[in-house]
Amino acid sequence: xxxxxxxxxxxxxxxxxxxTTFNQLVGAREKIGNWHGTTVERxxxxxxxxxxxxxxxxxxxxxxxxxxxxxxxxxxxxxxKGKPDVVVTIIDASNLERNLYLVIQLLEMGQNVxxxxxxxxxxxxxxxxxxxxxxxxILNIPVVETVASRGQGLDTLKDAMIQASTKxxxxxxxxxxxxxxxVKNLEEFFTRNDVRVGMSPRALAVKxxxxxxxxxxxxxxxxxxxxxxxxxxxxxxxxxGDLESFMIERRYAYINGLVKECSHHHLTIEERMTQSDRIDxxxxxRFLGIPIxxxxxYVLFSLVFKIGQPMVDMIGHVFGFLGERAVxxxxxxxxxxxxxxxxxxxxxxxxxxxxxxxxYILLLS
Amino acid sequence: MIPLxxxxxxxxxxxxxxxxxxxxxxxxxxxxFLKGACIKVIQNTKGPLIIAKGNLRLALGRGMxxxxxxxxxQGRKVA
Numbered sequence: 001x002x003x004x005x006x007x008x009x010x011x012x013x014x015x016x017x018x019x020t021t022f023n024q025l026v027g028a029r030e031k032i033g034n035w036h037g038t039t040v041e042r043x044x045x046x047x048x049x050x051x052x053x054x055x056x057x058x059x060x061x062x063x064x065x066x067x068x069x070x071x072x073x074x075x076x077x078x079x080x081k082g083k084p085d086v087v088v089t090i091i092d093a094s095n096l097e098r099n100l101y102l103v104i105q106l107l108e109m110g111q112n113v114x115x116x117x118x119x120x121x122x123x124x125x126x127x128x129x130x131x132x133x134x135x136x137x138i139l140n141i142p143v144v145e146t147v148a149s150r151g152q153g154l155d156t157l158k159d160a161m162i163q164a165s166t167k168x169x170x171x172x173x174x175x176x177x178x179x180x181x182x183v184k185n186l187e188e189f190f191t192r193n194d195v196r197v198g199m200s201p202r203a204l205a206v207k208x209x210x211x212x213x214x215x216x217x218x219x220x221x222x223x224x225x226x227x228x229x230x231x232x233x234x235x236x237x238x239x240x241g242d243l244e245s246f247m248i249e250r251r252y253a254y255i256n257g258l259v260k261e262c263s264h265h266h267l268t269i270e271e272r273m274t275q276s277d278r279i280d281x282x283x284x285x286r287f288l289g290i291p292i293x294x295x296x297x298y299v300l301f302s303l304v305f306k307i308g309q310p311m312v313d314m315i316g317h318v319f320g321f322l323g324e325r326a327v328x329x330x331x332x333x334x335x336x337x338x339x340x341x342x343x344x345x346x347x348x349x350x351x352x353x354x355x356x357x358x359x360y361i362l363l364l365s
Numbered sequence: 366m367i368p369l370x371x372x373x374x375x376x377x378x379x380x381x382x383x384x385x386x387x388x389x390x391x392x393x394x395x396x397x398f399l400k401g402a403c404i405k406v407i408q409n410t411k412g413p414l415i416i417a418k419g420n421l422r423l424a425l426g427r428g429m430x431x432x433x434x435x436x437x438x439q440g441r442k443v444a
Contacts, residue, residue, distance in 0.1 A: 063392075063395055063396055064395035064396075066391055066395055068388050068391060068392045094420070095420050095421065097397070097419060097420070097421070098396065098397060098420070098421045101395070101397070242400075244391070244394060245394055245399050245400060248394050248395060248397075248399060249399055249401075252397055252399075277407060280407070280408070280415070280422075281408065284408060284415070285410075286410040286411050286412075
């Protein structure tokens with residue numbers, strides 16, 4: 001791998017700190033790249049670590065690989081078609097169950113995953129202990145603790161992703177219980193007929209049984225399409241018509257077991273959650289919400305104008321003074337009256353009045 | 366079986382039916398809001414509801430909440 005660039009994708013649930021991590025990783029050398037025809041963007045950046053150049057791609061947040069919106073689709077497409085060397089999944093460790101769902105899906109797809117448990121400070125404050133070694137051992141992937149907002153754990157993360165880029169992709173097999181038979185059956189079928197759409201036969205089997213629209217569409221052109229549908233229908237009948245829910249349930253069951261194994265709560269759920277819920281209750285209250293928002297905005301604006309006013313006054317004085325000096329100078333040099341007026345009333349005063357907004361704008365942003 | 370927006374705040378309930386289109390169903394499912402899941406309504410005033418499953422909070426539009434049917438759980442705590 002050394003010599004060539006390692007391609008790293010940052011994936012994870014919305015609001016788990018991907019972009020914070022991204023900014024910390026690539027620092028000031030970040031550049032932004034838009035994706036064609038959509039409003040959502042992925043960002044790309046470069047970094048050098050121990051002589052290895054690394055390209056980092058920051059993806060929009062997504063809850064699962066079954067994309068339901070455009071930004072989720074962008075994340076999914078890049079993960080599947082972009083073939084990153086390593087996928088760093090950044091997860092909000094204070095919300096393990098939900099966040100691990102995407103990780104498990106990625107592992108099932110045979111992605112080379114490094115797990116970054118972000119917001120570990122929040123986790124500790126909530127009295128939760130996460131056994132990193134255990135988690136890493138069970139999933140067979142590197143797990144790193146980070147607090148991206150304070151830049152903690154990022155060197156360990158860099159080490160882990162460089163190391164992972166030279167290793168083979170691990171694959172996690174979820175036991176699909178009563179339908180495991182169907183998964184194996186399809187997997188074998190795909191292997192036998194050499195059907196490939198950029199993922200392992202097992203991953204393909206799981207996606208088909210889950211009814212993944214994008215994958216099923218890809219299979220439409222294949223000869224085996226009819227056989228595949230038949231196999232899927234058979235499995236669907238066996239679970240009373242909702243195979244997708246069944247598969248998701250099995251996945252969550254696996255995650256629940258995993259979380260129980262690897263984390264310990266020192267506080268009860270009630271003790272942990274009340275603070276955030278209490279604040280939510282006030283901020284999202286039907287009557288108080290908007291007044292609170294408006295008063296916060298009022299405070300913000302009055303602060304901006306209070307702090308900005310002296311600077312605006314100063315800019316006014318400076319330009320007033322400059323205008324007068326310009327008139328005096330031009331007239332003393334024998335310049336015509338109109339030129340003095342053009343310079344002082346037009347150019348100097350004009351630039352001055354535009355610049356007087358600058359402090360406000362700078363303070364607001 | 367009652368629609369979600371008729372549930373009192375803080376009462377643990379179980380999802381029995383989601384009568385919605387493929388996308389909403391799929392999205393809720395992948396976030397763990399499956400049939401049989403135990404959830405709680407955290408807020409139910411005007412506009413969207415806030416519902417909870419474990420640590421996860423989800424804002425659900427009032428219209429969508431009409432499509433989620435639940436039944437009360439007696440004497441069980443939502444994990």
